[in-house]
Amino acid sequence: MAKSDAKKKTQYGPEFLKGLLEGMLLIRRFEEKAAQMYGLRKIGGFCHIYIGQEAIAVGAAAAIDPARDYIMTAYRDHGHALAASMDPKVVMAELYGKITGCSRGKGGSMHLFDVERHFYGGHGIVGAHIPLATGVALKIKYRGEKGVILCFFGDGAVHQGSFHEALNMAGVWKLPVVYICENNWYGMGTDYRRVSAVHDLSSLASSYNMPGKQVDGMDAIAVFENIKEAVAAVRTESQPSLLELRTYRYMGHSMSDPGTYRTKEEILKQKEQDPILILKNKMTADGVLAEDDYQQMDKRCKQAVAEAVDFAEASEMPAIETMYEDVFK
Amino acid sequence: MPVIAYRDALNQAIDEEMARDDRVFLIGEEVALYNGAYKVSRGLHDKYGDRRVIDTPISEEGFTGIGIGAAMAGLRPIVEWMTFNFSIQALDQVINNAAKMRYMSGGQFSVPIVFRGPNGPAEWLSSQHSQALDAIYSHVPGLKVISAATPYDAKGLLKSAIRDDNPVVMMEAELLYGAKGDVPTDEYLIPLGKADIKRPGREVTLITFGKVVHMVLAAAEALAQDGIDAEVIDLRSLRPLDEAAIVASVAKTSRCIVIDEGWPIASVGAYVAWLVSHRCFDRLDAQVELVTSEDIPMPYNHQLELAAQPSVDKILAAVEKVLYL
Numbered sequence: 001m002a003k004s005d006a007k008k009k010t011q012y013g014p015e016f017l018k019g020l021l022e023g024m025l026l027i028r029r030f031e032e033k034a035a036q037m038y039g040l041r042k043i044g045g046f047c048h049i050y051i052g053q054e055a056i057a058v059g060a061a062a063a064i065d066p067a068r069d070y071i072m073t074a075y076r077d078h079g080h081a082l083a084a085s086m087d088p089k090v091v092m093a094e095l096y097g098k099i100t101g102c103s104r105g106k107g108g109s110m111h112l113f114d115v116e117r118h119f120y121g122g123h124g125i126v127g128a129h130i131p132l133a134t135g136v137a138l139k140i141k142y143r144g145e146k147g148v149i150l151c152f153f154g155d156g157a158v159h160q161g162s163f164h165e166a167l168n169m170a171g172v173w174k175l176p177v178v179y180i181c182e183n184n185w186y187g188m189g190t191d192y193r194r195v196s197a198v199h200d201l202s203s204l205a206s207s208y209n210m211p212g213k214q215v216d217g218m219d220a221i222a223v224f225e226n227i228k229e230a231v232a233a234v235r236t237e238s239q240p241s242l243l244e245l246r247t248y249r250y251m252g253h254s255m256s257d258p259g260t261y262r263t264k265e266e267i268l269k270q271k272e273q274d275p276i277l278i279l280k281n282k283m284t285a286d287g288v289l290a291e292d293d294y295q296q297m298d299k300r301c302k303q304a305v306a307e308a309v310d311f312a313e314a315s316e317m318p319a320i321e322t323m324y325e326d327v328f329k
Numbered sequence: 330m331p332v333i334a335y336r337d338a339l340n341q342a343i344d345e346e347m348a349r350d351d352r353v354f355l356i357g358e359e360v361a362l363y364n365g366a367y368k369v370s371r372g373l374h375d376k377y378g379d380r381r382v383i384d385t386p387i388s389e390e391g392f393t394g395i396g397i398g399a400a401m402a403g404l405r406p407i408v409e410w411m412t413f414n415f416s417i418q419a420l421d422q423v424i425n426n427a428a429k430m431r432y433m434s435g436g437q438f439s440v441p442i443v444f445r446g447p448n449g450p451a452e453w454l455s456s457q458h459s460q461a462l463d464a465i466y467s468h469v470p471g472l473k474v475i476s477a478a479t480p481y482d483a484k485g486l487l488k489s490a491i492r493d494d495n496p497v498v499m500m501e502a503e504l505l506y507g508a509k510g511d512v513p514t515d516e517y518l519i520p521l522g523k524a525d526i527k528r529p530g531r532e533v534t535l536i537t538f539g540k541v542v543h544m545v546l547a548a549a550e551a552l553a554q555d556g557i558d559a560e561v562i563d564l565r566s567l568r569p570l571d572e573a574a575i576v577a578s579v580a581k582t583s584r585c586i587v588i589d590e591g592w593p594i595a596s597v598g599a600y601v602a603w604l605v606s607h608r609c610f611d612r613l614d615a616q617v618e619l620v621t622s623e624d625i626p627m628p629y630n631h632q633l634e635l636a637a638q639p640s641v642d643k644i645l646a647a648v649e650k651v652l653y654l
Contacts, residue, residue: 102437103433103434104436106432106434106435107433107434111433113433113435113437113438114437120398120401120438121433122433124425125426128394129394131390131391131392131394131397131422132398132401132426134398135395135396135397135400137398138399139399139402139403139404140402142399161390162390162394166391168388169385172386326432327432328431329431329495
């Protein structure tokens with residue numbers, strides 16, 4: 001696994017690092033509030049919280065050019081949406097099912113979209129969006145564009161046929177796509193080692209003539225650097241790749257998951273590897289972050305989330321007749 | 330007017346639309362170097378090359394999803410399924426992704442894509458390669474579904490489907506690919522959602538679609554010999570359905586038989602029969618009859634497989650019922 005050396009002083013400027021940290025903190029505070037509002041029944045259905053995995057969405061989004069690149073992910077999508085610069089207000093409003101939500105209250109937690117920001121969803125069927133992202137890559141190549149798409153999915157998705165079919169075609173056609181498996185150890189309640197013939201999921205890339213690599217998904221800088229490298233290989237050599245980002249989710253699979261399949265000790269041990277603390281501690285040690293900076297940052301994130309809740313609360317419900325809209329163009 | 334085969338009418342439609350719009354491309358198994366399993370794409374790879382006529386591995390879910398993703402991003406793919414029997418491998422992509430993307434994104438994305446290939450019973454193929462799946466696709470909101478009986482309709486409908494901004498499923502038929510018919514040289518389009526009166530008549534309405542249109546026309550000729558004047562409505566579009574054309578015909582004849590080569594339960598024919606019963610209740614002089622395939626998987630033996638499908642005799646028997654003969 002490519003662990004970054006915590007003792008080495010980073011080459012990145014303080015503003016860049018603060019951007020990563022604040023990006024993660026915004027997702028953390030947003031997700032805490034989403035969980036709270038779910039408990040208050042303001043949000044319903046399936047709600048998959050991203051806490052613990054923030055370094056991946058934020059590090060990845062920092063590694064691409066939003067003007068020409070794309071992001072697509074599965075149903076644990078709030079973090080990716082925010083990392084893709086979606087307004088927390090329209091994301092929270094969508095969770096509330098309000099007409100002001102990004103999907104006009106028709107998508108909910110699992111189906112966030114922002115066509116302008118090249119955030120292509122938000123998809124609910126495990127693994128079924130992997131061919132879609134590969135199709136976006138086909139479009140990029142077909143049009144002779146310079147972009148790349150980052151396709152995120154969990155460890156549960158790699159056993160779907162759609163994963164293997166799509167990676168094979170991307171390998172044959174050299175499509176501009178980076179496949180990013182966020183291995184958070186559990187496909188719902190199942191330890192991935194119980195259902196995977198290989199425990200190094202990045203090794204699956206070898207079947208499709210593309211490089212595979214394991215990366216520490218709790219280290220935002222390592223995520224950024226490795227995805228940057230994978231994106232560069234797409235741009236310069238038309239080489240797709242598969243990255244396995246080793247991570248951990250601190251909450252249940254969804255809000256209705258009691259989490260009986262893992263111990264409190266395991267979760268506590270994993271929380272020592274909290275991606276926000278890792279970066280915060282590193283920046284503090286490097287002398288580029290004062291505690292007061294961090295507190296200000298946290299205050300801004302909490303404020304943005306509070307405003308998102310206010311916006312969602314104040315927004316109108318969709319009128320009944322809107323249910324007939326958006327079926328056909 | 331030139332007389333050409335159904336497969337060549339489809340080929341012309343694809344060729345003309347590819348020439349007209351660079352965003353249109355063809356993707357599927359054997360579509361390029363092999364010129365198509367049923368030769369629908371003959372010559373297109375030579376003309377347009379690897380970029381726009383794309384051979385895939387045997388991965389229906391994968392290449393169907395790739396087409397949908399490309400459509401979300403602004404291309405206009407034509408996905409060829411070697412047969413609709415294999416489309417079942419890709420059903421999740423069509424139902425959960427193509428049909429719903431616009432809705433779930435609050436109108437942000439559209440999916441301008443055509444899925445096409447041969448559907449329905451063929452000959453000597455047993456159950457997995459000989460079945461009509463119109464009902465499965467027609468059940469799903471967010472899809473448009475069309476079924477062409479003639480070369481003229483095939484070309485005009487496919488051109489409209491390629492230009493449509495929504496996912497369109499086009500049901501063709503293996504046994505129709507060689508069928509010949511008039512196709513004008515000048516460009517024309519057939520709008521989606523419009524039925525066609527294939528034979529005007531006054532005494533009984535026969536509603537059908539796809540390959541069976543020809544059988545129903547043969548039944549109508551047999552009826553004419555007996556002095557019975559039947560009207561044959563070819564739905565052409567199963568979704569959206571041309572309710573006005575159906576109602577207008579039954580209002581005129583007061584008798585209706587629906588013929589569908591699919592299975593009876595939850596079928597397109599069953600829905601249309603309900604629609605007629607509901608919309609034309611006061612005009613009907615007899616109950617609506619439904620002629621479908623038998624409610625069994627398709628057998629291999631030729632006598633059995635013919636017996637399992639609609640036939641001229643079955644249609645004539647239904648006509649006798651509604652005319653109280």
